Amino acid sequence: MWEATLPSSRHYQIFGYPRVQTPPPLNKRRVCLRFACPSDLQSRLTMRRRASLRTLLAACLAVHVGCYVVERGDTRVNNHVLREQNLVLEERAENSVHSLIKVTESTSTTIPAPQCVLPPGMAEEIQGYQEVVDRVIDYVTTGDFKGQVYSHLANLVDTFGPRMTGTGELEAAIDWMVEQSIAENLDNVHTEDVQVPHWVRNNESAWMTLPRLKQLHIMGLGSSVGTPPQGITADVLVVKSFDELKKQGLKAAGKIVVFNPTWESYGVTVQYRSQGASEAAKVGAVAALVVSITPFSIASPHTGQQYYSVENKIPVASVTLEDAAMMERMQARGQNITVKLIMGAKNYPDTISRNTVAEILGTHQPKETVLVSGHLDSWDVTQGAMDDGGGMMMSWAALVVMRKLNIRPRRTVRAVLWTGEEQGLHGGIEYFKRHQHDHEQFQLIMESDSGTFTPQGISFSGTPEATCIMEEVLKLFHRINATQLTNPMTGGPDIAVWEKLGVPTGGLKNDNSRYFWYHHSYGDSLIVEDPDVLDRCLALWTSVAFVLADIRERLPHQQDLNHLEAGSG
Numbered sequence: 001m002w003e004a005t006l007p008s009s010r011h012y013q014i015f016g017y018p019r020v021q022t023p024p025p026l027n028k029r030r031v032c033l034r035f036a037c038p039s040d041l042q043s044r045l046t047m048r049r050r051a052s053l054r055t056l057l058a059a060c061l062a063v064h065v066g067c068y069v070v071e072r073g074d075t076r077v078n079n080h081v082l083r084e085q086n087l088v089l090e091e092r093a094e095n096s097v098h099s100l101i102k103v104t105e106s107t108s109t110t111i112p113a114p115q116c117v118l119p120p121g122m123a124e125e126i127q128g129y130q131e132v133v134d135r136v137i138d139y140v141t142t143g144d145f146k147g148q149v150y151s152h153l154a155n156l157v158d159t160f161g162p163r164m165t166g167t168g169e170l171e172a173a174i175d176w177m178v179e180q181s182i183a184e185n186l187d188n189v190h191t192e193d194v195q196v197p198h199w200v201r202n203n204e205s206a207w208m209t210l211p212r213l214k215q216l217h218i219m220g221l222g223s224s225v226g227t228p229p230q231g232i233t234a235d236v237l238v239v240k241s242f243d244e245l246k247k248q249g250l251k252a253a254g255k256i257v258v259f260n261p262t263w264e265s266y267g268v269t270v271q272y273r274s275q276g277a278s279e280a281a282k283v284g285a286v287a288a289l290v291v292s293i294t295p296f297s298i299a300s301p302h303t304g305q306q307y308y309s310v311e312n313k314i315p316v317a318s319v320t321l322e323d324a325a326m327m328e329r330m331q332a333r334g335q336n337i338t339v340k341l342i343m344g345a346k347n348y349p350d351t352i353s354r355n356t357v358a359e360i361l362g363t364h365q366p367k368e369t370v371l372v373s374g375h376l377d378s379w380d381v382t383q384g385a386m387d388d389g390g391g392m393m394m395s396w397a398a399l400v401v402m403r404k405l406n407i408r409p410r411r412t413v414r415a416v417l418w419t420g421e422e423q424g425l426h427g428g429i430e431y432f433k434r435h436q437h438d439h440e441q442f443q444l445i446m447e448s449d450s451g452t453f454t455p456q457g458i459s460f461s462g463t464p465e466a467t468c469i470m471e472e473v474l475k476l477f478h479r480i481n482a483t484q485l486t487n488p489m490t491g492g493p494d495i496a497v498w499e500k501l502g503v504p505t506g507g508l509k510n511d512n513s514r515y516f517w518y519h520h521s522y523g524d525s526l527i528v529e530d531p532d533v534l535d536r537c538l539a540l541w542t543s544v545a546f547v548l549a550d551i552r553e554r555l556p557h558q559q560d561l562n563h564l565e566a567g568s569g
């Protein structure tokens with residue numbers, strides 16, 4: 001089911017529109033946007049945003065309601081204009097593959113569901129897959145495969161533990177997945193080399209020494225430099241935002257800056273993790289501590305990647321919500337805070353890891369491919385059962401299920417188990433570089449990297465026609481209550497880049513409201529996963545991949561985007 005009613009909250013996404021073939025009647029109070037990308041962002045934008053803005057613009061022009069024009073130019077100017085117009089432009093994820101625009105206006109308007117007109121006979125063809133979908137659901141949720149994907153996942157995470165990029169454990173886990181793939185008689189099993197960073201955390205600790213002695217639970221952030229062996233001892237300045245840091249001016253010089261932003265969403269708040277050290281260094285800080293990027297904490301620090309954009313690299317670690325809030329209260333009371341930070345973190349030369357590939361070869365158009373994926377690497381402090389063991393193992397198991405049920409679709413289904421995701425999408429980027437010229441051959445590219453909680457459906461980016469086809473396919477999943485279709489695709493950081501070339505992409509829509517509780521922390525272990533729920537995720541994932549690989553129709557690709565983009569500026 002797709003959302004037919006805009007939420008009445010302050011924020012809503014405008015990305016619901018691309019599905020609409022005929023523009024919806026726009027409420028006149030709604031702000032719409034005419035948008036031209038600043039050139040420095042141009043290369044980082046996803047197809048999705050261009051497509052969505054394009055569609056939105058078309059909708060606005062069609063009904064002649066106000067569009068605010070934002071011209072090509074400086075990002076800050078654009079952001080300023082956007083704010084003036086009550087719009088917020090935000091970069092949603094680190095690594096710049098996701099973006100979205102929110103409209104901050106309170107309107108609640110019912111948008112009529114789009115009228116999907118499928119090619120003749122297509123709805124019947126898709127509904128004809130109900131029997132095979134039911135076979136998959138039965139086999140995976142109550143039959144011989146029940147509990148198998150969980151069992152494989154448990155074996156992986158218990159045997160190899162954390163699978164940090166640059167470690168032997170990750171490479172051993174890759175070898176094991178290759179062996180398992182061969183043992184399951186999958187086709188074309190191989191690996192593809194990827195150059196990855198090699199960062200080692202080593203020992204780390206932090207103590208608040210004033211106004212009282214207390215150990216702070218920290219986790220160094222990926223790619224951070226270490227401190228000198230004796231550590232860094234300095235007074236603390238707590239700030240809520242980059243703006244506040246700038247306003248404090250010289251006050252930050254020589255201090256350890258503690259960022260304690262209010263959690264809004266991962267996409268919004270993560271900028272303090274990814275850019276905190278660089279922003280603090282710009283105003284002369286000697287180290288930075290960033291509140292963990294999570295809405296919930298039981299004294300748990302959460303790691304994650306950070307990126308230096310300055311020459312002066314200062315050490316940076318995460319602290320817990322509890323400790324950050326306490327230091328903020330102390331500062332508000334006028335108490336002086338001193339922290340001693342010791343980090344042994346080291347960056348070593350890049351090393352080679354591998355994406356793992358296995359296939360079920362198609363019977364009729366084997367060069368055309370539905371790709372299913374998740375990442376095999378994890379952070380060093382976690383088993384990575386949730387991020388992304390579940391999504392990765394489910395993508396692999398989808399092929400095993402097809403093999404065991406002896407169902408082979410017309411097109412090839414390919415599983416890719418990405419490496420090096422956590423430290424900058426290295427596996428996904430390398431795969432794109434290597435295979436982008438084949439983009440026409442991809443029917444659909446899917447990734448599950450936002451949890452394998454109760455499955456609800458598929459998040460999807462594609463043309464309105466492709467979206468209508470996917471919506472029809474999802475009607476096959478009433479039995480497991482997973483018929484929802486949302487737009488755009490979310491939870492596929494490694495595959496979002498393909499949207500640039502117009503390839504349809506899909507993610508697992510699941511009830512992942514607790515995802516960031518565990519994310520990148522000690523808490524991401526197998527007990528987060530539920531075997532029955534994982535089976536239902538697998539049934540959906542396998543069946544969607546199978547049906548899309550087998551239907552006669554090729555999913556339309558978004559081919560006219562450059563042309564459209566040129567016309568919209």
Ligand SMILES: [Zn+2]
Pocket residue numbers: 375387388421449
């Ligand atoms: Zn992940």
